Amino acid sequence: MIIVLKAEATKHDADEILNKIESAGLKPLYMPGTERTVLGALGDERVLQGLNITAHPMVDDVKPILSNYKLVSRELYPADSVVHIGSVPFGGEHFSIIGGPCAVEGLESFRASAEAAVKGGAVALRGGAFKPRTSPYSFQGGGKEALEVMQQVSKELGVPAVTEVMDTADIDLICQHVDALQIGARNMQNFNLLKAVGRTNTPVILKRGIAATIEETLLAAEYIVDAGNPNVILCERGIRTFETATRNTLDLNAVALMKRKSHLPVIVDPSHGTGIRELVGPLAKAAVAVGADGVIIEVHHEPKEALSDGKQSLYPDQFAQLMTELDAFIRAAGRRSSLRKAA
Amino acid sequence: MIIVLKAEATKHDADEILNKIESAGLKPLYMPGTERTVLGALGDERVLQGLNITAHPMVDDVKPILSNYKLVSRELYPADSVVHIGSVPFGGEHFSIIGGPCAVEGLESFRASAEAAVKGGAVALRGGAFKPRTSPYSFQGGGKEALEVMQQVSKELGVPAVTEVMDTADIDLICQHVDALQIGARNMQNFNLLKAVGRTNTPVILKRGIAATIEETLLAAEYIVDAGNPNVILCERGIRTFETATRNTLDLNAVALMKRKSHLPVIVDPSHGTGIRELVGPLAKAAVAVGADGVIIEVHHEPKEALSDGKQSLYPDQFAQLMTELDAFIRAAGRRSSLRKAA
């Protein structure tokens, strides 16, 4: 339920109503605005109605939240949320680019790929330390050592880093080494993991599951925010369909719709979304045009040698070239690129 | 098989080889270029090899065509094809916009919608005269009368028109009234219809089936070109997936991949591809960015009153606004808009 207070309502009025909400066992939300203060009440609809909040003299309007997700909904927070990874903003007027290799394969290799990414225009680094692999016999990631490599290179280059978390037991360790957690597509409905990252303050990139609906994706984000962490960035990375010519089907409809339904920033992963190096560029441009707040792209200093996903990783010069070409679309979209901070 | 002749080869040499191909029961293709002449030979691979064309003194190179489609493949024709509907070019450097209502509902109504489309920036008109409807009890289209309406309005406004053909028996009638034929998604593998439109010279917009792979779509185009009509424009209009929040899942990966695999122009239908008015604009922009050669958009003078697809039709002012916004993306893509001829 959304409760719009009258312009003359004081903080004291708000507290009175918030207390009433809380004492009924519901979740109170306080959202002061420049003109009006808005309150929220989440929980059993029947209890909510029983509170008879409309009757309070300082309440101007009471509206139900129609969607199943509440905290991530634009119904509750109409304005764009801006989430920062390190000092890099995602959302609002900003368009930000994350680059790096699929997996962290060692210090020299990661440094080379990361330098290529940052030189090309990336403002944050990606790299996998714990890798979810379909087969138990595939490379499972470098673990703690890989995290240390990421931290060192991230410091050297002065850009924040993000890596995937697969287990609640690893969250603390990862938070000590990098700036943001990624929930992978396979874990989008690993609800205990969602709740656990929701208990941190670390930004979370939440990837849509390969067969998750838009609603299920927003409800997964709701788990994190409801647990206390509002710093969620949604990521469209392709869904599984009948089409096999591409690794996944990048669903840009979903980006446009999630931007309308939710105030959270939405980024796009054209590397996994296509699985084909030559398609990464066109789809990254389309991501800008459709209204995404950023892209996350795989770039590797030597894709032929990559331990995973080499086929979809850009060469350093391809990445740099793409970043240049993206600029025109970012401007056409009326966005401000977080690209090339120094420039 | 692709046969590259030496620079000094004459037309006589080419004819000699073409005759040899034809007399073996294969399909010969003659493709003179500015520097070199290239020949093609389509048919049984074993017969092709038996011809021993490599041995001809004027043959520089012989390469197999690896894809299952041949005539529509870039392997055979590396350069972009430009297909004209009336005088409007699709493909190459051009970006062209088709607009109009879902169905032709009568002269006054169609004229109003068409005027809105052209005023906004459309350079060709769409409208359904024969409508494929899921239920036998739904409006089935205006038939011949609707065609006459389209022809009249098309002439009045000086822009070409396109309409869907569902039956081989209607092809002649439709060709007499409009400038291009559309094969709808449900008929993409109606092979007799493909062959029949392939026997005309009228341009054909071939819509991808809702569950057709990219390869199947290109093979459907191959049916038309193989039957004699090279004027095919491919159209991505969304595929059917598990996601139900949008009417279809617009597959822009497919646009980028088809542009790489085929020399045919590819346009995008964001109206059917999303089914939601508010998403048409973002996805139209994404279509430009991903490299499409045009868009086909539903615009209706009074969407609330539309007999079909009202929910996804743009209002006239929305359409005009979108056309203006598209301009920036068309320029960013380095394309030339066929938009606003008069301007």
Add this chain to the structure above:
Amino acid sequence: MIIVLKAEATKHDADEILNKIESAGLKPLYMPGTERTVLGALGDERVLQGLNITAHPMVDDVKPILSNYKLVSRELYPADSVVHIGSVPFGGEHFSIIGGPCAVEGLESFRASAEAAVKGGAVALRGGAFKPRTSPYSFQGGGKEALEVMQQVSKELGVPAVTEVMDTADIDLICQHVDALQIGARNMQNFNLLKAVGRTNTPVILKRGIAATIEETLLAAEYIVDAGNPNVILCERGIRTFETATRNTLDLNAVALMKRKSHLPVIVDPSHGTGIRELVGPLAKAAVAVGADGVIIEVHHEPKEALSDGKQSLYPDQFAQLMTELDAFIRAAGRRSSLRKAA
């Protein structure tokens, strides 16, 4: 609208009401039963209500038909329809097996495969004369000659035959040679073809499209019945999903649901539904168990030599073995096998 007359209502009463329905421009239906006569009225719901049929003294009850399909719905006709191909019944207590090769490849070959099918237990023959092929360069079927082959072998063996129709222009020719028409998956929403076969009295096997919902399938059947031909047999032949280990995903949920929603017989094609010879048997048994009214199975006298679909065709002895094994499941299902007429 379903109109249940009182027990004492006469034919004269029924006619009076039917005339009223017809003169309002609606479609009247007369369904005399053993205890009660039921009438139907199809068309614009508002007109229907305006008729005020409830007021007629001989009307006991008036109920709306809730589904979008009417004539094929169990709401209108609660009892199972039995459709005959030649003298072979499909539906009700009967379970009937159609067998034969994918394509008719010549007299000797078809005869050998057909003999294997009939000897094994098939009571009707299948075989393609007009083949819908993804590529224009694949074998397109034997056409008229193949029809003549089918007719001859069908007569020799004393069993009816069914073949696919792809074009309205071929309907008459096919009806002169075989006993039933098949609408293939690719043409399930070729509405003009549906209407055209609906104007014959020849039984139609309507295959579900690879991406057609159950509702769309029943509406396609409605087109045929609405055009005048009640002899429709639905066929589940697998849908297209993300799974690529099997050619299609056989949707037996759909069989159970269509049997509940519609009175039409439903058969299953485990050959196309799996695409793998070794899976045909298990899925045929599952089809019996789930409540299907028959199966259509590809059997070829020499699968290795088949021009199409050899990989999914059973060898003669496999087919005979399967038919024997099916018997136990047919009995378990309380059905009567049309299998082995002579026995």
Add this chain to the structure above:
Amino acid sequence: MIIVLKAEATKHDADEILNKIESAGLKPLYMPGTERTVLGALGDERVLQGLNITAHPMVDDVKPILSNYKLVSRELYPADSVVHIGSVPFGGEHFSIIGGPCAVEGLESFRASAEAAVKGGAVALRGGAFKPRTSPYSFQGGGKEALEVMQQVSKELGVPAVTEVMDTADIDLICQHVDALQIGARNMQNFNLLKAVGRTNTPVILKRGIAATIEETLLAAEYIVDAGNPNVILCERGIRTFETATRNTLDLNAVALMKRKSHLPVIVDPSHGTGIRELVGPLAKAAVAVGADGVIIEVHHEPKEALSDGKQSLYPDQFAQLMTELDAFIRAAGRRSSLRKAA
């Protein structure tokens, strides 16, 4: 690699080869048979070839394992595995039925549903204590108390129980209360959870993910077996497709194919696989016919009151009726029902 020893090979020969495999850093497998002993070697194929095992005088044949999964493959173990939950066998000649409510809602309620299940013919109980729910605001399960309820009722009725595990932290607790762990569809690729249950000896029912291919499902099972727990039962519970008339599309093709590819038992969940009470029976019968080793069915003493999945839960009398009807199909399939132990 599969190494078949000669008939006269001794345990000493086997050990010699196994040591060689192990000392090369590969995983050795010892599989004594009645006539021959078979060894396995898993790991890097190049190292394997370098061992030159073929040269050993007691080695009869060396074959590669072609599939990506090894331990769960029939290539390695051709015979059916039988996995026991409590004393109830799954696999081989046995067909076993698990029944119970979606969630454990309290002692009285669970006891009533469990009694209905056992009385009807179930030989094991299901019930959710930790519930994966799409929305954070839905009932999340009874947790430890629910486990205690399950344990008590399981003892009272003398049948084993199975419940879902969502978190590695809960494994020990669950193993202390019930007889088998279930990995739900959403966690099928939660690889840390797979490894963790693989370190127990408790039987695991592994549900296929809603968009998991058959290969991915078998590789998920491989994770568990590779970690040390061979007691895995695969469960087909429906995949997500474009069809919305049913909750999921039950993929019985997958059951038949997994039975061919793997020696593990495969059961079917027609409750989640259809989501519609009336379809549970037909699909349970189809599961028997297609070759499944058991079914897991939701039955609730009062479905109308169920906190989750009431729409797909059977009433006690429906469940009992279905069990009776299943018998005929179990016999037709040549299987022995674990049903009705007392009888």
